Amino acid sequence: MVEKHGELIREAVFSKSGAGRSALTASWSRSLLVHGLDPEALHHRELADDMSCRQALEQFGALAAIADNAMNRLFAAVGSSGCCVVLTDATGLIVARRGKPGDDESFREWGLWRGTDWSEAAEGTNGIGTCLVEQRPVTIDRAQHFFHRNIAMSCMGAPLFDHEGELAGVLDISSCRADLTDSFPLLLRNAVADAAHQIETENFIGSFAGFRVIVGASKTSAGPELFAVDKDDLLIGATRRARRNHGLSRGTFKKLRPIRDVLEDAQPGPDLGAAERAELRRALAHANGNASKAARDLGISRASLYRRIAKLSLRS
Template identity: 30%
Template structure:
C-alpha cells in the first residue's frame, strides 16, 4: 500500500470513528479514542486536512525556555542520559513545557531535515489543539504516560511515527513538563514500544524527583522506599517537612501514599508524617543516629506495610540538630537490643520492655507460634534486677491436666499416694524472687486459672496438702498465640485473670513481616555456630534470597531448624540455596514448581543439563556450584541421567 493510500484509509477510519460507525481501519483504544473525538468536536480539526509542523519563533521559544529555566538546569542530565540509551535505536528526545512546546531537543543531525519536517525538533508545538492526537499533546490532556503508535496519531502525515511520552509534575501535582522519545520509522507492532514506555516513565520520575530535591534543598526531606538498600539513592517517596514533621510538599508517589492514608488525607491543613506512619516525631529526627546506615524502618498507618526512611538535611539544619537537638538516647540493654535490628514493631516492643524490665507489672507477650516469646521473656528477666534469681518457664499446654496443679503449686509430704516423702516445691515457688514465665497461658484449665488468680492477687500459694500458705514474690510473664479476648467471650478464659496478667502487652510480629529478617537470619546462624562450637559458615546470596522470600509459617523456630539442616549439609563453609530444606525453596527461581517443572520442560536445572549435554562439571560451572551440589539438586528434583548418552556425564 502506498503512503498516500494509507493516509486516505487513516482519514476514513477517524471520520468513521467520530461518527460512531467504526467499521474501517484502526479501532483506537479508549484513551486515543477520547483524543480523536476531542480533536473533531472540541478543536474543530479536520483529519482530511493535514497540518504542517508548527515551529515557534526564536523569541517565543526563548520565552518558553525562560519560564522553566530552573527545571531545565535540573533535567538536562537526565535528558542526556536517556538520549544516550535510545539514540542508536533511532529515537529523538523531546522535552516540552506544560503547553507542549519543545524546550529541549536531542536528535540525529544527519536526519535534521526530516525531523524538522515531522515536528520532532526544538520549538515544535505538540499541543493536542494544534497537532491533534499525539503522545505529548494527549499526555498533557490525560495526565498519563502513553505511546501514540503510528495510526494512533490524528494527523495522517504522522502515521509512520511512534512517540512515547510521560508527564513530569511539580511538587503540588501540577503538570510541569512532558518527556518524550519518538522515532520517524517505527516497527508496525505496538508491543515493540513497551520498553520505550517503561524507560520514559522511569526517567520522567527521576527528573521529577531531582527537581523536587533541588527546589527543597534548604528544607529537610523525608525520603522512603520499600527497599532499605535503595532508599538513599533512589527513594521512591519524597516529603519536604517542617520542624514539626508536617508535610509541605511531596512528589507524585508521596502524594499517592498520602491519599491512600485516611488519617493523612482527611487531616485539616498540612498532614503530618505521624499521620502517615506509626511513629512519633522523635522517631523521625533520630533517623541519622539510630542505625549505622542512617536508615530506619516505619510501618504505614493504613496498610501496615514496611517502609525504610532516610533524611536529606541541609548542612545548616544538620549542624544545628547535631548540636542542639540530638534525640534522647535510650539506655543500652544488650540482652534486649540483640533481639532485633530495625523493625518498627520490634522497636516499639523492645522499647516498652526496656522501660518495664525493672517494674513488677505483669507482661503479656502475644505472637504466633515460634516468634520467640520465651526468648523475649528470658531477655526481660536477664535485664532486670531479678536476673540473679531463677527464671522458671512453664508450658501450660505441655503439662498433663492431672499433674498441672501439683507441678505449679507443689505439695507437702504425704499429700497424696505416690507423692515424694519430702514433698515438692512447685514451679511458682521455685520462681520466688525471680520470674515465672507461663507459656501458652490460653491452654490453662479454668480451675487452675482461678487458683493462679488468687496467687497473683494475694502473693502466696497453698501447696497441695498444706495447712498454711507460703509467701512468694515473683514476676509473672505470660505468653500465648491465641486471642484471649475471644476465649473470654467463649467462657474459656477468665476476664479477671486476663486483666491481672495484662499489665502491659508486648507484641512479637511474625518473621515474614519483620523488616529486619536478614539480621534475624544472620543472628540465628551466628548463635548456632557459637552454641555448637562450629567453624564459621556464611550464607551465599542465592540462599539469602531464598530465605528472605520464604513465608516462614513456623517463624524463628522453623528458621532455626532450616539453618541447622543447611549448616550440617553444606559443602565447605558456605550455605547455598541447594543446601536449604525443600520447603524453603518454594520461591527460589531454580526450584519454583519443584518436580512439576521438570516434566513441563521449564525447569532451569533440566534446561542447563540439556544445554550442556548432561556434562555435570559444565552444569556446575554454569550455576557456580560444586558437582556434588548439582547431583543433590538432581536427586531433590527426581532427575536421572539418561542412559542412552554415549559419553560420560562428567
C-alpha cells in the same frame, strides 16, 4: 490511503460500540469534535521564535537543568536507534530536543523540532498532546495518530510534574523507523517514563534542600511518592503522586500538619513521653553515650538529664 485513515477515525468516533469508547478514541473525538481538526489535512507548521522558546524554557526554573542532563542520558541510550528526544512545556511547545545530525532533516520535516506546537489542539492525537491531556505516560504508535501526515511516527510521552505537583511539560521519545517491532515502543515508553520520574525526584529533593525527604510506601509505576518535612516532622511538600494517593490539596500545605497524620492509617493522640524519649535517645546517640555532652546539647543540666532518663526507663 489518506481517505481510509480519515474514515477509520470517523467510524471509531461515531461508533456506539464499546470499542468506540477507548482512550485512543476519546482523543480522536477531542481532535475531531472539540478542536475541529481534519485527519486528512495538510498544512505548514509554523515555528515559534527563539525568544518564545527561551522564555518557555525559563519557566521550568531549576527543573530545566535537571531535564537537560536527563535528556542527554536518554538520547545516549536511544539515539542510535533512529530516535529523537524532545522536551515540551505544559502547552505542548517543544523547547529543547536531542537528535543525530543525520536524522535532523527528517525530524524537522515531521515537525519534531524546537518551536513546534504539539498540543492536541494543533496536532490532534499524538504522544505529546495526548500525554498533556491525560497526564500519564502515553504511546501513540503510527496509525494511532490523528493526522495521516503523522502516521510514520511512533511517539512515547511521559508527563513532568514540578515539586508542587503541577504539570510542567512532557518528555518524549519519537521514532520514525518503519521496522519497529511491537515490543520496541513499550521499551521506549518505559525508558522515557523512568527518566521523567528521575527528573521529578531530583527536582523535588533539590527544591527542599536542607529538609528531610521521606519516601512513601506506594510501589507503583506512576511516579515517586515523596514527602518533605521540617525539623519537627511537619509536612511542607509532596510530589504529585503522594498528593493524589493521600488526598493532599494545595491548601494542605498552608497549615501545619504532622507527617504521621498522612502516613499512618491509625492516628493516635500525641504521646509526649514517646517524643521526649526519642529526643533523649537522639541526643545520647549524637554524643556517643556521653551524658555530659548530651545534656549540653539539650540545654539542660546533667542531673536533669539523669532524672529524665530514669523516668523514661532509658539507659544512658
